[in-house]
Amino acid sequence: MTHAESRTVLRILDANANRAGEGLRTLEEFARFILDDRNLTDCLKTHRHDLAAAMGRWNRLQLIESRDTPGDVGTGVTTAGEQSRADLSAVLAAAATRTQQALRCLEEYGKTTNPGFAAIIESIRYQCYATFRDLELKVASVNVRSRKIREARLYALIACEPDAECLEARIGELVDAGVDVIQLRDSSVDDRALYQQASLGAVIAKRHGILWIINDRADIAVAADADGVHVGQEEVPVDAVRRVVGRDRLIGLSTHDIEQVREATRTSADYIGCGPTFPGKTKSFDHFPGCEFLKQVSEAERTGDHILPAFAIGGIGLKNVEEVVQSGIGRVAVTGALASHDGLHQTASGIRECLERVPLRITPNSGEVFSVPDC
Template identity: 65%
Template sequence: MTNNESRTVLRILDANFNRAGEGLRTLEESARFILDDPSLSDALKTHRHDLSEAMKCWDRLQLISARDTPGDVGTELQTASEQTRVNLHSVVSAAAVRTQQALRCLEEYGKTIDAAFANKIETLRYRCYATFQSLELRIANQRHRAIRIRASRLYALIDCEQSVERFESRIRELASVGVDVLQLRDRSVDDRTLFERAEVGTKLTEELGLLWIINDRADIAMAARADGVHVGQEELPVDAARQVVGPDRLIGLSTHDMEQVREASQTTADYIGCGPTFPGRTKNFDHFPGCEFLSQVHQATRSGEINLPAFAIGGISASNIREVAATGIARVAVTGALASGEQLPDAASKMRAALEANPLTIDVGEKGVREP
């Protein structure tokens, strides 16, 4: 290899070492601040350290001396996509691809000078593939659930039923009439039964394309691999529940006034339930904030004061759904309104039609990945 060729290789190695290091740092920050995941953060930090160790076989002054940034024609070549990142997931995806490409370049051009170096980079590249896969899937899954909860309108609460067969039948029945989210809430059963039904629900709702939430029990939601947990004002605090279910799953929070709504927006909650709107049969309340509260929530959402999808709750049915929709609220959570029977399809259709008069905000922005 001529001196000119050697210098060219060193330029390529220097450029791709910098590119890979920058990409790994970007991904490490994603694992650290977006996912709050110490394991992934440590793995990416180790990859970055191992890359630096492998590059020590090259004299840094040699690499710097070979660098020619002003004369690099590549600095003038850009595409529109390089200048835009629509969300944090796109930042992670771009960094992962860029790092993988840089590592491949280090390996291939390194072979022309030092086979041992190339072997180290090859090993590192395969390790990075596995880490990047885990990181991207975690962030994509997190964002996917956040988008789905925002796109949901009908949220139904169910109990464990008297048998697994009736439980499965109830889930299929609600899926068939257009329910988007199901929550398992049943304080009358023991933990084992609740967990077993939760597991059945996880499998079936995944098959049917519904979100699956467990009421109150963050431990069972996590153990059953549900999509999330819903907590009340007197139950496990949101940020404590987040420690149990992790960053990927949804957390819903019941709110009863605007102060609680504002407090919810400062937590890692993914959505809120707002009510009770009307007297219902499943819970007893001394006070009903009613439709005035729903209007306040809607106005706070429109003004940008809060950025949490809100579900009206409490005594809502096909007979009063238009009052709810008139507040601007586009989502409801119900129990008895979608009871089994001949009236179910008609009730679900009327409720969805009324709600669809109000637009949904689907873009999760940065909230969907909970950037600090």
């Protein structure tokens, strides 16, 4: 290889080392500040340091001397897409693609003079493929859950079942009846039993493609790999819960008046429960905000306020769901109405048919930072 060719190779190595390092740092910041994921942050930091160590095989001064940014014809070649990013998912995709391409260039041109260096870069490239996969799948998971809760109509609350077979049958019949979200709520069992049912339910729900939420217990929601947790006004604050469950799980918040609804939008909550609407059999309350509260929520949304996806809750069944619909709310969370196996499908389909007369505002949550993929 001539001196001129060696200098050209050094130029290419320098440019692509910078490009790969910049891409890895962009992805590391994404994992650290957007996903709050320590493991992915550590992996990306390791890849970045490994790349720097590999580049240490080259004389840094020679690399810098080969650099000719003013004379680089490529600096003036741009496309419209390079100047904008539609959302943070686009930032992620661009950085991952740029890094992979740069690593391949380092490997190929490195082979011309330093096969050992090329082999190290190849190893880093394969490691990056695995990390980038985990990173993009996690973002997709965040988006899918967020989309599903916004599109949901019928949310069922259930208690623990006597055994795994009964739990699977219960979830299966609710899915067949048209339920979109199931919350496990049971204060009568110990933590181990709740965890076991939460874990099994998460697996079953994922198989059916529905959301699985745990009431109150953020720790069990994370340990069981549930889709999220629902908390009340007297429980741990939403933003503290977010530090436990991370970015990729949903948080629901119970609200009882319009000010609590508005306050919820200033938290990282993903959806709200609004009620209690009517007296029910599972919980007793001193005060029922009722359908007037639901009308306030609906009116606030209609007039342009940002309102999180709102589920009316409390004593709702086939006989009174029409009142909920008349208030302008098209989502409900129910317990007693779907508790009986007899007539379950008829009740659920009747409730859903009423709810579907209310158009849903399918808009991203204020805290959502990703586009919704077509999955």
